[in-house]
Amino acid sequence: MSDTRVLLVRPYSRSVYGYPTTPLLGLGLLASILIKAGFKTMILDLRLKGYGNENLLAAITDFKPHIIGFSASSFDYLNAVNLCGIVKKNDSSIVTVIGGPHTTMCPEKAVEPEYVDYICIGEADKTISEFVGAYPDKEKMRQIAGFGYKDGNKKYFNPKPEHIYDLDSLPFVDFGLFSLDKYRVGKNLTLPLFTSRGCPYNCCYCCSYLIHGRKYRPRSAQSLVQEIEMNVRKFNTKNFTIADDAFNFDKQRVIDFCNLLIERNLQIEWDCPQGIRADKLTPEIARLMKRAGCKLLAMGIESVDPDVLKMVQKGETIDQIKAAIKAVNEAGIISKAFFLVGLPGDSVEKIFRSIKFFKENKIYIPRYSMIVAYPATGLEKWVKENAGWYYDPYDYVTTHNECTDDIGVQFDTNDFPGKERLKIFRYAESEAEIWLIRNKLIDKFGAFTGEILALPFHLKIFRDILRLAFKLNIINVYS
Numbered sequence: 001m002s003d004t005r006v007l008l009v010r011p012y013s014r015s016v017y018g019y020p021t022t023p024l025l026g027l028g029l030l031a032s033i034l035i036k037a038g039f040k041t042m043i044l045d046l047r048l049k050g051y052g053n054e055n056l057l058a059a060i061t062d063f064k065p066h067i068i069g070f071s072a073s074s075f076d077y078l079n080a081v082n083l084c085g086i087v088k089k090n091d092s093s094i095v096t097v098i099g100g101p102h103t104t105m106c107p108e109k110a111v112e113p114e115y116v117d118y119i120c121i122g123e124a125d126k127t128i129s130e131f132v133g134a135y136p137d138k139e140k141m142r143q144i145a146g147f148g149y150k151d152g153n154k155k156y157f158n159p160k161p162e163h164i165y166d167l168d169s170l171p172f173v174d175f176g177l178f179s180l181d182k183y184r185v186g187k188n189l190t191l192p193l194f195t196s197r198g199c200p201y202n203c204c205y206c207c208s209y210l211i212h213g214r215k216y217r218p219r220s221a222q223s224l225v226q227e228i229e230m231n232v233r234k235f236n237t238k239n240f241t242i243a244d245d246a247f248n249f250d251k252q253r254v255i256d257f258c259n260l261l262i263e264r265n266l267q268i269e270w271d272c273p274q275g276i277r278a279d280k281l282t283p284e285i286a287r288l289m290k291r292a293g294c295k296l297l298a299m300g301i302e303s304v305d306p307d308v309l310k311m312v313q314k315g316e317t318i319d320q321i322k323a324a325i326k327a328v329n330e331a332g333i334i335s336k337a338f339f340l341v342g343l344p345g346d347s348v349e350k351i352f353r354s355i356k357f358f359k360e361n362k363i364y365i366p367r368y369s370m371i372v373a374y375p376a377t378g379l380e381k382w383v384k385e386n387a388g389w390y391y392d393p394y395d396y397v398t399t400h401n402e403c404t405d406d407i408g409v410q411f412d413t414n415d416f417p418g419k420e421r422l423k424i425f426r427y428a429e430s431e432a433e434i435w436l437i438r439n440k441l442i443d444k445f446g447a448f449t450g451e452i453l454a455l456p457f458h459l460k461i462f463r464d465i466l467r468l469a470f471k472l473n474i475i476n477v478y479s
Helices: 025-036 053-061 074-090 101-105 128-132 220-234 251-263 283-289 308-313 316-330 347-361 378-386 394-401 419-447 445-456 460-471
Strands: 005-011 039-043 067-071 095-099 118-120 145-149 152-156 190-193 239-242 269-276 293-301 334-342 364-368
Touching: 005 025, 025 039, 025 067, 025 128, 025 293, 039 053, 039 364, 067 074, 067 101, 074 095, 074 101, 074 394, 095 101, 145 220, 145 251, 190 220, 190 293, 190 347, 220 251, 239 308, 239 445, 251 283, 269 334, 293 316, 334 347, 334 419, 347 445, 364 419, 419 460
Parallel strands: 005 039, 005 067, 067 095, 095 118, 190 239, 239 269, 269 293, 293 334, 334 364
Antiparallel strands: 118 145, 145 152
């Protein structure tokens, strides 16, 4: 066993969903890989309630790591940079690394801060053990695929490692590395699963392909059920959530997965909150998923205007989306849908139509987000050619999200100006929130009483109180 010790950290970040309710899947997998390779590894999730910089300093004192790796999205990247500074000022010999979506998307800028020694680009499953194993030889560490660094005024980026195609060869995530009680909602513990990587579609606003590529790489149904069985026994939980971008791309794999769950009588509950493909869902598969314990399916609808869907290369039609929602609802599964405000070709009138759409099609949980043109995406290129920036793409993604007091508008067009975008976004957001609260109350008290009890929530102050209770994990009305 190597004496090299690795601390993996998720920085603090504000979230519209409150404190985290599932442990970290990506860092959990990397930690499991490192432990299997013989390296002492610890995970620290600074998003948890009551956690702060003092927890990081305590971990440095007690665990004495040689390498600290931070996983960061664009929205918490600056927090990771700040933590690198805290680490270096505490012990300059510790090697600091930032990985995650942001460093893969924006390596040139992400590597610049003084206290960031390395960035990780792309998937690190194959190379993380090589990188740690090369410590403390700086020259060897600088040669590992998928890592970038700076030397004086020059920046260096090694090629991305090849993707792993046999995902069944990866170890199961050891959730025992986490303080699992911190993630419970009441007595319930939900554990995440990844079942595939890569998305073959070409939605212009999506940046996930930069990390996982466009080739769809699935795990086998057998491997998934084995992992679930292990976690049921080990952690006495019956709740799982699937973190895929396109869980149902392979229909037969979904059928095999569901049949195995049913055959082994696991009686778990699971959901797909990230989104499934509407064009890949049939009523028969929806009913089978319900029998196998599925309780919620989300879809990225984005827009209900056919021309907008074509412009963003969604690859789905409105009729396919309607059919999928109907299949989910009729199967008795909670339907959830994501809508985007401000896509190419969008307008106030089209957002109003989307509000009417989610009500007419009885989508249980509608969600609205302001569109973001991430660097290196097709949408960024479209904005440069067809719209006007309010914020530089890089600056926006590192400083704005839906939890900021002023989300702002990153860009606008002549026929959909910024003030209109923000106003209709806030209106759609409130309509979706009221609709969900109404649905929850009707479920609990019946149609007539539920409608009456929902009336006060048309006032923002009541929704704010409810949202605060949700963020504190007191209730789960927004899930």
